[in-house]
Amino acid sequence: MHRHASALILIHWLTALVVVVAYLASGDPTKASHALSGQIHVASGLVVFLLVLIRLPLRLIVGVPAGEPAPRWQQxxxxxxxSTLYGLLLAVPLTGWAELADKTSQFALFAWTLPLPDAQMIWVRALGAAHTVLGDALIWLAGLHAGAALAHHYLLRDGTLARMLPGRGWRTLFPPKT
Ligand code: HEM
Ligand code: HEM
Structure with missing residues (x-):
């Protein structure tokens, strides 16, 4: 069993946490009734975007270990x-940004006025319209992905989950079964 690089493991779990926060805080951030949750939604969504912008080049530089032995269809x-998860981690915040521009011309994130694209442009409307569907798709796919990781551990009993766990303590909680 070969672990992923520690920095990638850290970013993986931070991303998972922040995606869940963004989802739990989702709703229209421009509505007065969503004032606080809207701030949390936009801030956590932007953090997801920043994390994936760091993660993808880092992954290219440090690489990922070869997968556990598995049938080709599983690989x-x-x-x-x-790949779809990475695509959604980029697309969901981007479409959210476009959707925000379609809803308001000015949005203050805490004390910072978030730059927004011009909502008159057709691509901004088109992107924005996809945000809710893509946000839901990200959560569903992440849930299936987590289920697959747990199935690897408890049913197939290989080291797939342990590869993504940070330190010794965690790996003792989920010891690799091979
Ligand atoms: C991983 C990050 C994100 C996830 C999972 C996510 C998910 C969602 C979901 C599921 C909704 C629909 C909520 C509902 O109708 O009840 C939503 C709404 C919305 N989100 Fe996000 N979002 C994310 C990031 C962002 C970002 C970064 C922005 C803005 C910069 C944003 C702006 C919006 C806006 C404006 C709405 C209201 C849409 C509407 O009511 O038509 N989101 N988001
Ligand atoms: C929003 C939540 C999550 C997202 C967006 C996400 C995304 C990803 C992505 C993109 C990868 C590929 C890493 C790479 O090869 O570069 C990955 C790997 C992995 N994830 Fe997640 N993940 C999430 C939650 C979870 C959860 C809850 C678990 C465990 C229950 C989990 C377990 C794993 C494992 C074990 C790997 C490594 C697979 C391997 O090395 O073959 N993930 N995740």
């Missing part, structure tokens, strides 16, 4: 799921 499915 392909995992690769497709991971």
């Amino acid at each position: 392909r499915l995992a690769r497709a799921a991971h």
Whole structure:
């Protein structure tokens, strides 16, 4: 069992946490009734975007360990799921930004006026319209992905989950079964 690089493990779990926060705080951030949750939604969504912007080049630089032995269809499915997750981690905050521009011309994130694209542009409206659907898709796919990781650990009994766990203490809680 070969672990992922520590920095990538840290970013993986931070991202998972912040995506869940963004989802729990979701709703229209421009509505007065969502004043606080809207701030949390936009801030956590932007953090997701920043984390993936750091993560992708870092992944290229440090690489990822070869996967645990598995049938080819599983390797392909995992690769497709991971690529789609990366795509959604980029697309969901970007479409959210466009959706925000479609709803308001000015949005203050805490004390900072968030720069927004011009909502008159057709691509801004088109992107914004996809935000809710893509946000839901991200949560569903992440849930399936987490289920697959747990199935690897408890049913297939391989080291897939342990590869993504940070330190010794965590790996004792989920010891690799091979
Ligand atoms: C991973 C990050 C994000 C996730 C998972 C996410 C998810 C969602 C979901 C599921 C909704 C629909 C809520 C509902 O109708 O009850 C929503 C709404 C919204 N989100 Fe996000 N979002 C994220 C990031 C962002 C960001 C970064 C922005 C802005 C910069 C943003 C702006 C909005 C806006 C304006 C709405 C209201 C849409 C509407 O009512 O038509 N989101 N988001
Ligand atoms: C919003 C939540 C999550 C997102 C967006 C997410 C995203 C990702 C992505 C993109 C990868 C591919 C890493 C790479 O090869 O570069 C990955 C790997 C992994 N994730 Fe998640 N993940 C989430 C939650 C979880 C949860 C809850 C678990 C465990 C229950 C989990 C377990 C794993 C494991 C074990 C790997 C490594 C797979 C391997 O090395 O073959 N993830 N995740």
